[in-house]
Amino acid sequence: MADTSTGELHSEVGHGDDHGSSGMPQLNAADWAPQIVWLTITFVFLYVMMARIALPRIATVLEERRDKIANDLDKAADLKKETDAAIEAYEAALAEARAKATAIAADNRTKLNQEIEQMRSDMEAELSAKASEAEKQISAAKSAALGNVRGVAIDVTEQIVQQLIGDDVGEAALAQSVDTELNR
């Protein structure tokens, strides 16, 4: 079946003779002039349309978009820079505040320590002054008491000697022997 159809189609190719060409209408020279003329007209028209209107318009749209994207990227970069600067400033302020706080704390600590130290030394000085005064009083009282002991000892010795011997030995001899005994 395919054979018959190809055979018939072959004869059909010859059928093109009816159109005044040898099978290929492309080779009919009489048709060339109108095609060249209309190709020139349409192509030149299209060229002018493209070069004058269409392509510049597309170019501006593309350029505008490219500019806009570039601008947006620039703006984003600027904003990022600003943000970084703000963060930096904040961190600097924070660090400063922290440093100030520690300084104040240290200052207060030293001041308090000094005050405490001062009070303690004052107190110690006062206490030692009081202690030495008391010691002085004690030693005064002691020597006074010791002085009384000599008089009493002389009196007692005089009484005892009078009782035993019944005779006055003399004030000076008594004092001398009591002193000798006391100093031993």
Place this chain on the structure above:
Amino acid sequence: MASKGSEGGLGIDPMHQFVIERIIPLEFAGIDVSFTNSSLFMVIAVILITLFTTVTMSGRAMVPGRWQSLAELSYEFIANMIRDNVGTEGQRYFPFIFTLFMFVLFCNLLGMIPYSFTVTSHIIVTFALAIVIFIGVTIIGFVTHGIKFLKFFVPSGIPVALMPLLVVIEVISYLTRPISLSVRLFANMMAGHTMLKVFAGFVVGLGAIGGWAPLAFMVAFTGLEVLIAFLQAYVFAILTCIYLNDALHMH
């Protein structure tokens, strides 16, 4: 022979789709300037490209919608192509390359619509584009480098004895550029569309019993043809860029 044309479904002539039909016969200064079906599809392509590149951009949205993205995408696609292949000096020719790419692409794609006409399936159209590119690039070469542009045909680091032969080869390869450029596009378009028509004839000829096989092939092949439509427009544009680069930078 003529009677076979009316033999039902198999009377499809695969070349009939390429026939130029004069919609409005016109003549100007002795030249046939008739408005043909080819002219119609050129005009449709130009209108669609203009709408595609202007109406979609009318919103000038900062965040583009689908159509605006597509227009911007094609703009950047061609801009990158020129930047990669020609460099900054090529930016002057950006509108031309863009127009060329869009025109070829839209003509190719419009041809994929059934019952439409494929402008680029005619050698005269592709050759006219290619010869304009060829002449233009050659002029740019001479304007940029003066007479030194002829050095382009003299390969460096080659024994003097081989020089005459190689210069001849270089010149021939340069002169065949417009032919290879135009035939590549034209042949791709014509072959693809002819093939689709032939297989469409098989579908009708084999009927409901065997027709599904060529039909399935056609579906797949239509996909391939859309790819080729893109690819050939891309190839046409990138080869133009490469030729331009040769003219501006010489190798």
